[in-house]
Amino acid sequence: MGGNGKQRTWKIFIRRSSKPKLDPKTPPTEFVCPISGSLMSDPVIVSSGQTFERVAVQVCIDLNFSPILENGSRPDFSTVIPNLAIKTTILNWCNKSHTEHPHAPDYASLESLVREKMAAEAPQVEERIRVSEKELLNAVAENPQVNFSHAATELGTRINHFDSGSSVESVIIGESHGTPLPFTIRPTCLSSNSSSSIEISEIEILKPSGEVTEEEEKLLTKLTSSEVFEQEEGVISLRSITRNNEEARFSFCTQRLLFVLRLLIQSRYTVVQVNAFASLVNLSLEKRNKVKIVRSGFVPLLIDALKAGSSETQEHAAGALFSLVLDDDNKMAIGVLGALQPLMYALRLDSERTSHDSALALYHLTLVQTNRVKLIKLAAIPALLSLVKSNTRDLASRVLLILCNLAACVEGQTAMLDANAVECLVGLLRENELNSESTRENCVAALSVLSLRSLRFKGLAKEAGAVEVLKEIEKTGTERAREKAKRMLEMMKAFGEEEGILESGGLARTWNRVGGGATTF
Structure with missing residues (x-):
């Protein structure tokens, strides 16, 4: 009762759930x-x-x-x-x-x-x-794995402290003959305080050596203008023209235009620089241009961009290097010019595109024995194994392919065993930490390459409990993974039988563990 003598009425509302019942015939x-x-x-x-x-x-x-x-x-x-x-x-x-x-x-x-x-x-x-990235990835399928034996044509003399190895699962192509063309380490026309404008009358290389199309002449006029906004228009136009037109990529890849593009890549103006890099990526997609671009001195500029460029220029630089290494004639040259360490650095950059293209570039570079040896000397194997374990941005699959290439030579196999690669890879397979079947297959492939002709691998694999893991893969893995697992299991079984014979056969042989797991009698 209220103070005024009137009775109050209270209403209680009950909210019913309106969530519909699932139809038992609706599939999950x-x-x-x-x-x-x-x-x-x-x-x-x-x-x-x-x-x-x-x-x-x-x-x-x-x-x-x-x-x-x-x-x-x-x-x-x-x-x-x-x-x-x-x-x-x-x-x-x-x-x-x-x-x-x-x-x-x-x-x-x-x-x-x-x-x-x-x-x-x-x-x-x-x-x-961008069309360029799609074509870069498509290009991988068009360039099957090819392994080179130790190349005798590396620029300059070098003392080889390693024995040359060869891939055991790849087709070996004979060494190329003949003297390679010289590579420009730095653009000879470029000074440290160069301007972004170009005086055509002062540069002899800009004089046409043959017939020049009207479109190329108009483009060069803009690219070499003293007005920055005209340079911007010119380089944006070049990027647009070469984006989808394969014939334009070839016709515009002239010495004159490459010379100017090399200068614009070092412009102090961001729009000019970024679009110059993007244009170079598009030009590099044409197979007929790849060797010409490398021999025109662009690789050192791409390396500098990977080291200290903006995020966007790093993306373009990694994409261009990936595209250029797809040509077999460029693989050794790009390694000689120092691209391996910057590409390793780029694997950990924030940009997913940069890290993935860098991984693909390293994969193709490590098809060449001289590049494998250089990368091993840079102590790259522990860093690559760390990337596989962290599986940053789904890089593991590509990094495992690089490790497969490195393990295919004696130096790489030894370095990987020293870095506890067997325990690492077996552990990843056991814990099922790899996010796709193809990545697991690549992991099994790396173990398979490591196992070839290596008594040391057999002992390390036994310690890591690889037998149980491989038996599971033999049951549930892909066809290729099952074959490799079966082959390793047969090898492990033979190793166990041999060990038993040595222990029970009356021979006084002692197993000693030496130097990180090497086995001696």
């Missing part, structure tokens, strides 16, 4: 293909770790398309592995929910759906992805 999200939107009949895992309907992946590969997923990432379709576990789970769910088993989708209908996604994403792709 993980059973549905992100591309087709339907229950998967033949699920496969791709390199980036996601699971899709096989036909949907094939359509995307045929159309050269990688869709944007809900989390903003793009899948990597380079490797496709059947996902038997999820397939069994889907069929069990269908049986329990009395749902018809899924059927393989029609290729034509999926193609139509994927083309609609391509059209919808086209504006975003143009803004977010």
Whole structure:
């Protein structure tokens, strides 16, 4: 009762949950293909770790398309592995929910759906992805692994303190013959206080040696202008022209234009410098330009940009070096000019694009024995193993490929065993810390290369408990991983039998551990 004698009425409201009950026949999200939107009949895992309907992946590969997923990432379709576990789970769910088993989708209908996604994403792709980066990554598939024996054509004389090794799983190409062309270490026309403007009348190299197109002449006029805004217009125009046009990349890669571009890369104006680097990346995509660009003195400038450039110039420098090393004639030269250590430094930079392109450049450089020896001398192996363990920005897969190359020579195999690589790699496989099947496969491959012709590896592998790990991979790994695991297990078994014979055969032989695990009798 209130003070005025009137009775108050209290109303109590109960809020009921409006969350709808799940339909037992609605499949869980993980059973549905992100591309087709339907229950998967033949699920496969791709390199980036996601699971899709096989036909949907094939359509995307045929159309050269990688869709944007809900989390903003793009899948990597380079490797496709059947996902038997999820397939069994889907069929069990269908049986329990009395749902018809899924059927393989029609290729034509999926193609139509994927083309609609391509059209919808086209504006975003143009803004977010440069053509040069896409082509750089595509170029890897076009350049299969080739291993060189110790090259006799390295510039200048050098004392080799290492025995030359060779890859045991690669095709060895004979050493090239003939005298290599000289490489410019620094642009001879450039002084430390050079201006960003160029006086054409004072530079003989700018005089055309042959027929010059009107378009090239107009472009050079802007690029060599004393007005910075005209230089900006010229270099932005060059970047745009060479972005998609393969023929333009070749026709504009003249000595005159490369000479000017080399100066503009060192401009004090950011817009000029960044677009000059981007133009160089685009020019480097043309196979016919790669050797010419290296011999025009750009590699030292790219190295300087990796060491002390802005984030954007570092990205372009790493991309250009990656593109240039795809030509076999450039691999040794770029190593001689000092790119290995800056690329190792770039692996830890904040930019994902820079670190990934640097890793790919190092992979191709380490196909050459002289570059392997240089990298080992730089004590790169402990740093690379540390990167694999931290798995920073999904670099592990690429770094493991570099380690495979290093392990293929005697010096690299010894250095990796000294750095406890066996224990590290076995531990990663045991703890299942590698984020994709392709990365696990590369890890097994590194162990496989380490194991070849090495009694020391056998002892270290036994101590690290590799047998149990390899048996599991032999059951559940990819086809290539299973083959390598089986081969190592057979080797370990032979090692165990030999050890037993030595211990019980009446021979007075003692095993001694020497120098970080080397085994002697």
